[in-house]
Amino acid sequence: MPYVNVRITRDGVTAEQKAQIVAEITQTLQRVLGKRxxxxxxxxxxxxxxxxGFAGQLTTEYRKSEGSR
Known part of the structure; x- marks a missing residue:
């Protein structure tokens, strides 16, 4: 029983995009490992x-600094 945990930031990801993530990960596990x-x-x-947080900052702060460059 494969279990995959995907963590993403909550910022505009649609239900359709999530469905695509689930479908493609499932297909990969089936193709590569033969998982049902x-x-x-x-x-x-x-x-x-x-x-x-990453790079020593919260994502919100990092994105602000990236936008100002």
């Missing part, structure tokens, strides 16, 4: 950008 789609679980966690 009905046994494959994909979880998408959406994180508020102010709760995600």
């Amino acid at each position: 789609p009905e046994h494959t679980h994909i979880i998408i966690d959406e994180i508020d950008p102010e709760n995600w």
